[in-house]
Amino acid sequence: MKQEIYTHTFPNGLTLLAEPMRSLESAAFTLRVPGGCVHEPEGRGGLSVMTVEMTLRGCGERDSRQFVEALDTLGVQRGDSVADALAGYSGATLAANLIPALGIYADVLRRAQLPEDELDSARMVALQELAGIEDEPGQRAMQELRKLHYPHPWGRRSQGERAALESISLAEVQAHYQHCFRPNGTVISVAGKIDWPQIRDEVERLFGDWKKVPDAPIVETPRSERRRHVPHDSNQTHIAVAYDSIPYKDPDYFQAWGAVGVLSGGMSARLFTEVREKRGLCYTVSASQATLKERGSVLCYSSTSAERAQETLDVLLGELVRLAAGIESHELDRLKARIKSGLIMQQESSMSRSSSIARDWYLLDRVRTMDEIESAVDALSADSINAYLKRNPPRDFTVVTLGPQPLEVRGAVS
Amino acid sequence: MQFRSHTLDNGLEIIAECNDEARSTSLGFFVRTGARDETDDVAGVSHFLEHMMFKGTPTRTAEQVNLEFDALGADYNAFTSEEQTVYYASILPEYQDRTLALLADMMRPSLRTEDFDTEKKVIIEEIRMYLDQPPYGADDVVRQLHYGKHPLGRSVLGTVESITDLPVEKMRAYFDRRYSPTNLTLVAAGKVDFDALVLSAELGCGKWDKVDAPREAPPANGACRRETVHKPQSTQEYVIQLSDGPSATDEDRYAAKLLATVLGDDCGSRLFWELIDPGYAESASLSHHDGIGAGAFITYLACDPEQTADNLKRLNDVLAAVESSGITAAELAQAKSKVNSRVVLGSERPRGRLFNLGGNWSNRREYRTVKDDLEAVDRITLTDLAAVVKKFPLSKNTTVCVGPLESV
Numbered sequence: 059m060k061q062e063i064y065t066h067t068f069p070n071g072l073t074l075l076a077e078p079m080r081s082l083e084s085a086a087f088t089l090r091v092p093g094g095c096v097h098e099p100e101g102r103g104g105l106s107v108m109t110v111e112m113t114l115r116g117c118g119e120r121d122s123r124q125f126v127e128a129l130d131t132l133g134v135q136r137g138d139s140v141a142d143a144l145a146g147y148s149g150a151t152l153a154a155n156l157i158p159a160l161g162i163y164a165d166v167l168r169r170a171q172l173p174e175d176e177l178d179s180a181r182m183v184a185l186q187e188l189a190g191i192e193d194e195p196g197q198r199a200m201q202e203l204r205k206l207h208y209p210h211p212w213g214r215r216s217q218g219e220r221a222a223l224e225s226i227s228l229a230e231v232q233a234h235y236q237h238c239f240r241p242n243g244t245v246i247s248v249a250g251k252i253d254w255p256q257i258r259d260e261v262e263r264l265f266g267d268w269k270k271v272p273d274a275p276i277v278e279t280p281r282s283e284r285r286r287h288v289p290h291d292s293n294q295t296h297i298a299v300a301y302d303s304i305p306y307k308d309p310d311y312f313q314a315w316g317a318v319g320v321l322s323g324g325m326s327a328r329l330f331t332e333v334r335e336k337r338g339l340c341y342t343v344s345a346s347q348a349t350l351k352e353r354g355s356v357l358c359y360s361s362t363s364a365e366r367a368q369e370t371l372d373v374l375l376g377e378l379v380r381l382a383a384g385i386e387s388h389e390l391d392r393l394k395a396r397i398k399s400g401l402i403m404q405q406e407s408s409m410s411r412s413s414s415i416a417r418d419w420y421l422l423d424r425v426r427t428m429d430e431i432e433s434a435v436d437a438l439s440a441d442s443i444n445a446y447l448k449r450n451p452p453r454d455f456t457v458v459t460l461g462p463q464p465l466e467v468r469g470a471v472s
Numbered sequence: 473m474q475f476r477s478h479t480l481d482n483g484l485e486i487i488a489e490c491n492d493e494a495r496s497t498s499l500g501f502f503v504r505t506g507a508r509d510e511t512d513d514v515a516g517v518s519h520f521l522e523h524m525m526f527k528g529t530p531t532r533t534a535e536q537v538n539l540e541f542d543a544l545g546a547d548y549n550a551f552t553s554e555e556q557t558v559y560y561a562s563i564l565p566e567y568q569d570r571t572l573a574l575l576a577d578m579m580r581p582s583l584r585t586e587d588f589d590t591e592k593k594v595i596i597e598e599i600r601m602y603l604d605q606p607p608y609g610a611d612d613v614v615r616q617l618h619y620g621k622h623p624l625g626r627s628v629l630g631t632v633e634s635i636t637d638l639p640v641e642k643m644r645a646y647f648d649r650r651y652s653p654t655n656l657t658l659v660a661a662g663k664v665d666f667d668a669l670v671l672s673a674e675l676g677c678g679k680w681d682k683v684d685a686p687r688e689a690p691p692a693n694g695a696c697r698r699e700t701v702h703k704p705q706s707t708q709e710y711v712i713q714l715s716d717g718p719s720a721t722d723e724d725r726y727a728a729k730l731l732a733t734v735l736g737d738d739c740g741s742r743l744f745w746e747l748i749d750p751g752y753a754e755s756a757s758l759s760h761h762d763g764i765g766a767g768a769f770i771t772y773l774a775c776d777p778e779q780t781a782d783n784l785k786r787l788n789d790v791l792a793a794v795e796s797s798g799i800t801a802a803e804l805a806q807a808k809s810k811v812n813s814r815v816v817l818g819s820e821r822p823r824g825r826l827f828n829l830g831g832n833w834s835n836r837r838e839y840r841t842v843k844d845d846l847e848a849v850d851r852i853t854l855t856d857l858a859a860v861v862k863k864f865p866l867s868k869n870t871t872v873c874v875g876p877l878e879s880v
Contacts, residue, residue: 084817130739130740130810131806132809135814152813178751180751186774187754190755192708324538325542326541335535335590341594361597362597363597392543395544396542
């Protein structure tokens with residue numbers, strides 16, 4: 059079945075993306091606004107998450123209880139999130155309920171009440187979530203890793219910082235909402251059992267007269283510290299390692315993706331085989347290609363008992379360095395089989411397609427079709443990936459450990 | 473959409489929901505064995521064995537198993553619970569035969585001593601990982617306290633000590649007792665060529681010998697206990713409550729799901745409005761779990777330690793209110809639309825149908841369509857919910873708190 063993707067950018071800058079999936083009974087939506095944590099003023103970490111929380115506490119004519127009841131009556135399975143550049147909402151429901159659901163979210167995006175008497179509750183929710191992170195050592199290690207590895211503010215954590223959360227005012231939330239919840243830079247994507255002309259007309263009706271707001275530049279400061287140990291009273295030591303790679307929009311992206319897949323795609327991949335299967339050093343070990351709009355990185359993670367952590371770090375770094383010596387074509391063949399079935403299985407889920415096309419739009423300003431991805435993957439060879447690795451060997455690692463004892467970063471790796 | 477079933481001569485049952493419209497195929501072996509079938513001297517063996525099933529057979533090394541799954545482009549894994557162990561793979565339809573051949577071969581593993589010794593270290597790391605994360609093993613503690621010596625009181629992971637002490641011979645004996653073809657079901661969903669599936673199963677599983685694999689399912693009369701586990705390193709306090717609920721064979725189970733949705737769904741429920749929306753707790757939920765012979769309602773709460781006592785009071789007030797005044801028609805209607813939407817969305821992928829089919833067959837030897845489930849939900853009335861509340865009082869529960877508080 060031929061994949062159909064529709065895109066339409068309205069005069070106010072809002073982009074609508076749609077992918078009809080006719081065999082499904084559901085429809086899913088993804089709404090992304092340029093309100094992620096890189097847009098927070100310095101020292102106001104958590105403003106984005108508080109703003110999103112406040113938008114759910116009354117919008118349009120509905121108070122927070124009526125809002126929740128309206129969505130529940132429509133059977134909308136939903137979530138909200140704050141990432142680096144974007145914040146947003148997503149949901150899925152029976153296809154007939156999609157348009158009424160979008161009508162409710164138009165209120166969230168454009169007419170949030172931001173009621174003063176809800177501010178302290180929203181603050182407490184944000185503080186509770188921040189406290190919860192303290193008890194998740196793996197997540198903490200990865201947060202520290204991003205903070206060190208990315209130029210500021212790209213490594214900010216979305217949960218924010220306690221001091222800021224305790225003092226954020228309603229005026230700040232209102233200002234953030236007015237600045238970030240705007241049509242230019244916003245993407246709405248839908249996938250599933252949908253009718254394109256109908257959805258386009260409806261989105262125009264809901265958002266067509268939304269007024270543009272000018273962009274504000276993001277000021278970056280370069281990274282400095284690249285090693286950190288966070289003392290933590292735990293059984294295990296958590297190990298987080300990063301190195302620079304290339305972003306999704308780079309013409310060589312799939313070469314980089316293929317190289318990481320050899321490290322960590324499936325149970326026959328190198329890290330799982332060498333660290334867990336052969337040596338029994340850990341339960342979890344992984345590496346993944348992480349991409350921001352303008353830069354890419356490879357982020358690796360493992361956790362293991364303190365007394366075996368040094369060996370785990372040594373083997374992990376050893377495998378990263380060994381990657382530069384090249385991959386074999388049989389390793390790539392398995393990866394190709396996995397991506398091919400992954401692409402086909404994505405077409406069974408409206409949620410997965412809706413978020414995937416929204417992500418593509420943000421990272422590329424267009425949507426890559428499945429055919430395009432499949433041909434790019436088909437065109438990969440061990441030689442092409444090895445040539446890429448020769449030009450871009452994994453090196454210059456950022457290393458964070460969290461646990462009872464610091465570890466040593468050994469050998470030739472810098 | 474067509475349901476097909478077949479039983480091999482050795483008793484292995486094969487069931488499938490064949491959907492020609494699907495793009496992928498999901499296959500799984502559902503084994504009726506889990507922590508509840510263990511004894512103290514093999515505590516944690518079901519889960520450890522699940523790992524060992526990937527470690528090779530007389531014709532495949534561990535590495536070959538992983539290589540082959542990846543070469544098929546499979547999305548595959550396994551899990552173990554108190555009641556069952558499940559091995560599954562989602563694949564493109566053209567790989568049905570090869571995937572089944574691999575899964576079937578895995579179901580007769582070598583259980584080699586050196587693989588066992590290496591994997592033991594991985595299991596111990598897995599246990600330590602969970603001990604460092606909320607709720608720090610308190611989920612095991614609450615079951616032990618509530619069920620006592622009943623099989624449902626057992627831990628799936630076991631402990632570092634029980635796994636360290638486990639000899640490979642005991643795992644082999646456990647395997648021989650539990651992995652009889654009569655105790656496994658081969659389940660398939662999505663685009664399935666059923667005749668080819670039976671043929672492959674005959675080839676891969678037809679020679680397995682059957683043995684008796686009985687399971688004891690005594691009624692559970694849960695206790696009503698309280699315990700606080702002091703964990704000074706923790707930032708938040710975590711509370712788990714467990715009370716008895718309808719079992720997997722109990723007709724009340726649909727009413728129980730709806731009751732849990734009204735009271736403890738993650739958004740829009742009574743606990744949400746009382747605890748989450750005002751920011752009193754980081755999370756608060758109540759869910760229903762249906763087991764063989766016994767079901768349970770499980771409440772989970774995470775919050776700032778200083779607010780634990782107040783939150784427990786709020787939680788108890790919510791439970792007391794439903795026992796004294798019931799729920800409203802509007803709440804029931806909303807819960808139905810939530811549950812129905814989840815059923816439909818969860819069924820779109822063959823993977824979702826696989827678990828539904830396997831669960832229904834393991835629990836009741838029953839096939840249910842999506843429509844059957846939707847209709848069952850629609851039929852539930854306020855009277856049905858009131859009956860569940862009366863029969864299974866939520867206030868009669870076991871509560872475990874874990875976190876920085878020395879006592880609650």
